[in-house]
Amino acid sequence: MSEISVESLTKEYGDTVALDDVSFEIPDGEFVVVLGVSGSGKSTLLRCLNGLTAPTSGTVSVDGVPITSPRDDIAMIFQSHNIIGQMSAYSNALTGSMSRNGFFDSLFRLQDRDEKLRALEALETVGLLDEAQQKARQMSGGQQQRVGIARALVQQPNVLLADEPVASLDPGSAQQVMNYLRTAAADRGLTAMVSLHQVNLARKFGQRFIGLRDGTKVFDGYRDELTIDAIDDIYGDIDTEGMVVLADDDDAHDDGPSTLEQEEAL
Numbered sequence: 001m002s003e004i005s006v007e008s009l010t011k012e013y014g015d016t017v018a019l020d021d022v023s024f025e026i027p028d029g030e031f032v033v034v035l036g037v038s039g040s041g042k043s044t045l046l047r048c049l050n051g052l053t054a055p056t057s058g059t060v061s062v063d064g065v066p067i068t069s070p071r072d073d074i075a076m077i078f079q080s081h082n083i084i085g086q087m088s089a090y091s092n093a094l095t096g097s098m099s100r101n102g103f104f105d106s107l108f109r110l111q112d113r114d115e116k117l118r119a120l121e122a123l124e125t126v127g128l129l130d131e132a133q134q135k136a137r138q139m140s141g142g143q144q145q146r147v148g149i150a151r152a153l154v155q156q157p158n159v160l161l162a163d164e165p166v167a168s169l170d171p172g173s174a175q176q177v178m179n180y181l182r183t184a185a186a187d188r189g190l191t192a193m194v195s196l197h198q199v200n201l202a203r204k205f206g207q208r209f210i211g212l213r214d215g216t217k218v219f220d221g222y223r224d225e226l227t228i229d230a231i232d233d234i235y236g237d238i239d240t241e242g243m244v245v246l247a248d249d250d251d252a253h254d255d256g257p258s259t260l261e262q263e264e265a266l
């Protein structure tokens with residue numbers, strides 16, 4: 001479990017202001033979804049949180065320690081899976097220990113017994129234990145992304161970041177992956193931040209939401225506060241009709257998807 005603190009974060013690329021004076025605090029164990037149109041700064045924010053991108057000004061800290069480079073306790077899941085197709089799901093998951101052991105040790109399975117057990121546990125968490133020996137390239141996009149989640153979990157992070165992890169998946173697979181992501185974060189007490197394009201999916205799985213528009217934070221609130229007006233503020237001139245379905249009982253802010261929703265997603 002870890003707390004994230006972002007203070008006056010600004011990132012400029014030449015004349016482009018990708019993030020403009022963004023501040024927020026995320027307490028231990030919260031599952032936060034970042035929303036915004038393409039180019040609003042979602043990836044830049046996640047990359048600053050992971051230490052892959054240096055801020056122009058401002059600070060990002062996890063548990064009070066400023067992030068200046070990638071750290072073992074912060075794992076990142078990317079849209080493109082970054083899975084090695086020739087390797088099995090199990091071997092891919094094991095590469096999550098790469099930051100501790102080095103790439104070649106990970107690749108050639110020189111891990112200790114605990115790490116091997118962690119890889120199997122992580123595959124079980126994402127429902128792929130039976131497919132552990134299957135080559136990743138023979139797996140569906142959704143399964144590959146679940147391997148990506150397993151690999152992130154093997155890293156034993158306290159913070160889990162995911163940059164549009166379901167952007168390339170069909171709606172059913174996207175729900176399934178989000179469900180595993182949310183469950184893995186909850187079971188392991190991880191603080192999570194996930195960027196998504198699909199508002200309905202965000203509402204279903206997110207606990208808290210941060211909306212970016214042109215690099216500025218225009219929304220920060222829980223599910224019951226993410227109204228049509230708030231969505232309009234985030235998405236601006238884009239026609240938001242049909243982007244979100246507000247359910248009658250959709251007023252809780254911390255309970256996540258119901259058991260029924262989780263079963264449907266699976």
Ligand SMILES: Nc1ncnc2c1ncn2[C@@H]1O[C@H](COP(=O)(O)OP(=O)(O)OP(=O)(O)O)[C@@H](O)[C@H]1O
Binds near residue numbers: 013017018041
């Ligand atoms: N390495 C870079 N060099 C120059 N400009 C960049 C770079 N990375 C991002 N930008 C610019 O910063 C702005 C924010 O980009 P960013 O990728 O963070 O947005 P995003 O909301 O994640 O978009 P998308 O949903 O399309 O991934 C955009 O104008 C983008 O063109």
